[in-house]
Amino acid sequence: MNEAEQLELLRILKKTYNAFRKKDIKRLRQLSDHIVEDASIFQDDYTLSLAIILYTMSKILEKGNYEAYHAWGSFYKSSVSDLKKLLKYLGNSNFKKYSETLRNLLQQIKNIDKKVPLYIEELLNSSRIKKGSNLYAYGLSLGRAAELLGISKWELMGYIGNLDISNENLRTLNIKERLDIAEKVFNLK
Secondary structure (H helix, E strand, C coil): CCHHHHHHHHHHHHHHHHHHHHCCHHHHHHHHHHHHHHHHHHCCHHHHHHHHHHHHHHHHHHCCCHHHCCCHHHHHHHHHHHHHHHHHHHHCCCHHHHHHHHHHHHHHHHCCCCCCHHHHHHHHHHHHHHHHHHHHHCCCCHHHHHHHHCCCHHHHHHHHCCCCCCHHHCCCCCHHHHHHHHHHHCCCC
């Protein structure tokens, strides 16, 4: 992870921490989408895992009766704690601990309530597919998007085939924006 990416991810994590504490579904979803846009450039697991976690958390909160989950109280407290840890580890460039904490957070999501493991597993899978379609929309190949998210091309194709991803919705970048991205990618700034 280069320094520009690390600083951007730190900035997003701070906003994520606040949004999750406030149970701000819309903000979590926006942050997840923003991270996917960055991931389409940098293509790393740190960024994509966080995008999936944020999107899944927003879907859990969106369900409305999340507090009825058996383990909601402990899940919420440990998630807030893990978000703090992610900030700390990323700030200290401790990527090993950062990755461990991301995995722990994913496991907590899977274990939020023993009665709904299939729902949570399906939610995680659909989050991966949704974020894969976003990567594809940002210009990554279908195969690369599927590979980065650990899903099959067929799963992703099935979802993308039902979407209207047309050229009229694409945002083109001017030359300065393209140069800025190239400088970030190649650590020229």
